[in-house]
Amino acid sequence: MKRIGLYTRKVIEHFQKPHNWGKMKNPDGVGKVGNIICGDVMWLYIKVGKDKKGREIIKDVKFETFGCVAAIATSSVITDLVKEKPLEEALEFDRKEIVKELGGLPPVKIHCSVLAADALYEAIYDYLKKQKREIPERLLKAHQRIERDKKEIEKRYKEWIKIEEEMYKK
Amino acid sequence: MRKKIYMDYAATTPVDPRVVKAMLPYLSKKFGNTMSLHSFGQEAKQALEESREVVANLMGAKPNEIIFTSSATESNNLALKGIAFANKEKGRHIIISQIEHPCIMESARWLETQGFEVTRLKVDKYGLVDPEDVKKAIKKNTILVLIMHANNEIGTIEPIEEIGRICKERGVYFHTDAAQTFGKIPIDVNKMNIDLLTASSHKMYGPKGVAALFVREGTKIEPLIHGGGHEAGLRSSTVNVSAIVGLAKACEICKKEMKKEGQRLIKLRDKLIKGILEKIPDSHLNGHPKNRLPNNANFWFSFVEGESMVIQLDLLGIAASTGSACSSAKLEPSHVLLAIGLKPQEAHGSLRLSLGRWTTEKEIDYVLEVLPEVVKKLRKISPFKK
Numbered sequence: 001m002k003r004i005g006l007y008t009r010k011v012i013e014h015f016q017k018p019h020n021w022g023k024m025k026n027p028d029g030v031g032k033v034g035n036i037i038c039g040d041v042m043w044l045y046i047k048v049g050k051d052k053k054g055r056e057i058i059k060d061v062k063f064e065t066f067g068c069v070a071a072i073a074t075s076s077v078i079t080d081l082v083k084e085k086p087l088e089e090a091l092e093f094d095r096k097e098i099v100k101e102l103g104g105l106p107p108v109k110i111h112c113s114v115l116a117a118d119a120l121y122e123a124i125y126d127y128l129k130k131q132k133r134e135i136p137e138r139l140l141k142a143h144q145r146i147e148r149d150k151k152e153i154e155k156r157y158k159e160w161i162k163i164e165e166e167m168y169k170k
Numbered sequence: 171m172r173k174k175i176y177m178d179y180a181a182t183t184p185v186d187p188r189v190v191k192a193m194l195p196y197l198s199k200k201f202g203n204t205m206s207l208h209s210f211g212q213e214a215k216q217a218l219e220e221s222r223e224v225v226a227n228l229m230g231a232k233p234n235e236i237i238f239t240s241s242a243t244e245s246n247n248l249a250l251k252g253i254a255f256a257n258k259e260k261g262r263h264i265i266i267s268q269i270e271h272p273c274i275m276e277s278a279r280w281l282e283t284q285g286f287e288v289t290r291l292k293v294d295k296y297g298l299v300d301p302e303d304v305k306k307a308i309k310k311n312t313i314l315v316l317i318m319h320a321n322n323e324i325g326t327i328e329p330i331e332e333i334g335r336i337c338k339e340r341g342v343y344f345h346t347d348a349a350q351t352f353g354k355i356p357i358d359v360n361k362m363n364i365d366l367l368t369a370s371s372h373k374m375y376g377p378k379g380v381a382a383l384f385v386r387e388g389t390k391i392e393p394l395i396h397g398g399g400h401e402a403g404l405r406s407s408t409v410n411v412s413a414i415v416g417l418a419k420a421c422e423i424c425k426k427e428m429k430k431e432g433q434r435l436i437k438l439r440d441k442l443i444k445g446i447l448e449k450i451p452d453s454h455l456n457g458h459p460k461n462r463l464p465n466n467a468n469f470w471f472s473f474v475e476g477e478s479m480v481i482q483l484d485l486l487g488i489a490a491s492t493g494s495a496c497s498s499a500k501l502e503p504s505h506v507l508l509a510i511g512l513k514p515q516e517a518h519g520s521l522r523l524s525l526g527r528w529t530t531e532k533e534i535d536y537v538l539e540v541l542p543e544v545v546k547k548l549r550k551i552s553p554f555k556k
Contacts, residue, residue: 005484015478016485021551036515036554039475039494039503043553064553068477068494072551157514 008103011073020079024062029127031119040067044119056087070109074116179526186375192419196412204409221418228421230358237383242349243273245368245383250277252391261311265289268509296458297326318347323506324457325466334363353424376420380413435464445538465525474548493520
């Protein structure tokens with residue numbers, strides 16, 4: 001795919017005119033992932049409804065993102081990919097779909113697609129939890145991994161701050 | 171599509187056409203090796219020595235105190251490691267600031283693994299080193315103090331004359347990295363008590379691949395590159411004559427135009443700073459409001475990330491840069507912005523606009539017109555807006 005500098009044309013299109021951005025009023029589930037210290041934060045909101053067959057679907061989805069071009073583009077593209085999708089299918093969502101849809105991402109930016117997929121998992125997790133429903137194992141595992149990563153980043157950041165503080169003392 | 175606007179002169183500058191013209195004969199007709207005895211060699215040798223004089227002249231040095239290198243990074247490595255190795259019998263303590271260029275930070279870190287001790291002086295919120303801190307940090311075994319002339323990111327000009335005086339009193343070598351200032355603001359190595367000074371070429375409209383290191387006569391320094399004994403034995407390598415001729419021509423132009431060009435840039439810079447701070451809510455200036463490079467403006471904007479700003483500006487035809495982690499391989503924000511007290515999330519929202527010889531008022535007006543919209547748009551998508 002044709003590139004504009006670092007990114008594919010598709011990435012730039014989503015970055016410049018992101019789809020489904022903004023805050024959602026009374027969402028059924030919210031996924032908040034990323035870390036402002038590292039420079040990428042994504043909030044994904046979902047509203048759950050039912051289709052004609054009575055299956056639960058993601059009726060509406062919106063995002064708010066602080067971050068680089070890739071973070072904004074992956075947020076935008078995931079909303080397209082899961083809108084009106086049955087919840088069951090969304091649960092099986094593979095982050096590679098994001099990269100494919102965008103025609104590729106620079107290697108250092110792949111983590112943005114991970115973040116976008118995580119935001120979706122967390123939003124569904126939040127919805128199911130609020131509904132006091134059983135959490136599928138795959139989702140539970142994803143949630144635990146995200147929590148672990150969050151703690152890891154906080155720990156790493158703390159150590160890094162310590163180094164800085166020691167430098168100040170010298 | 172409108173003309174592209176380059177506002178990243180602190181990263182690199184185009185070569186001035188007058189410099190290109192001066193260089194060309196030394197790429198083809200006058201291609202000799204300065205070490206050759208025949209007329210080709212001597213013609214090149216003469217150009218080299220004439221260039222040395224011009225470069226020395228712009229900083230008040232003697233020609234034999236100028237060593238040509240391949241880059242400011244090499245000059246800084248030679249100064250730091252060369253002084254460290256030549257003077258380790260006297261002591262192993264080196265003082266730098268927390269906001270030096272990565273080539274100094276990394277060289278110092280490496281010297282620590284070789285048994286040297288490094289003190290990294292903190293800076294205030296503007297990025298200024300306090301000369302009193304230098305005084306306090308100098309110990310019996312201190313061999314070198316190294317403080318940059320002006321910071322490449324935030325543009326703050328350090329009080330190097332005072333620091334130089336302190337170093338002279340205490341008998342410690344003083345090196346300054348003038349990559350961002352040489353050719354832009356006046357430098358006098360004698361008045362400022364500088365023992366070593368790094369000067370860059372590609373930041374002052376000269377070619378890439380060449381730089382200079384001023385080494386005061388009588389300074390004890392070891393070479394890093396051994397070989398045929400070029401550059402008074404301090405930097406062996408066949409001499410890059412065409413690039414050196416280019417650097418000299420760039421110096422000649424800067425000397426002639428420095429005063430007027432400086433005044434012009436300060437006017438444009440201040441218009442840009444004032445305009446941005448007025449037009450964009452929650453915008454902040456990084457670096458000192460007055461003691462700063464004539465061509466540097468650096469900001470941070472709350473709730474937005476720098477790479478997004480840089481790419482959006484690029485799509486609108488404006489080239490700028492950022493200290494955000496997202497633009498770096500390390501995924502850590504700029505050490506300079508953290509050293510002046512910015513939180514990581516604030517450093518992520520930084521934007522540097524650096525002006526130069528071909529920057530016009532019209533370009534400043536265009537930036538002032540589009541940047542507020544860029545920030546506004548990104549804030550709309552950000553979860554952290556007010």
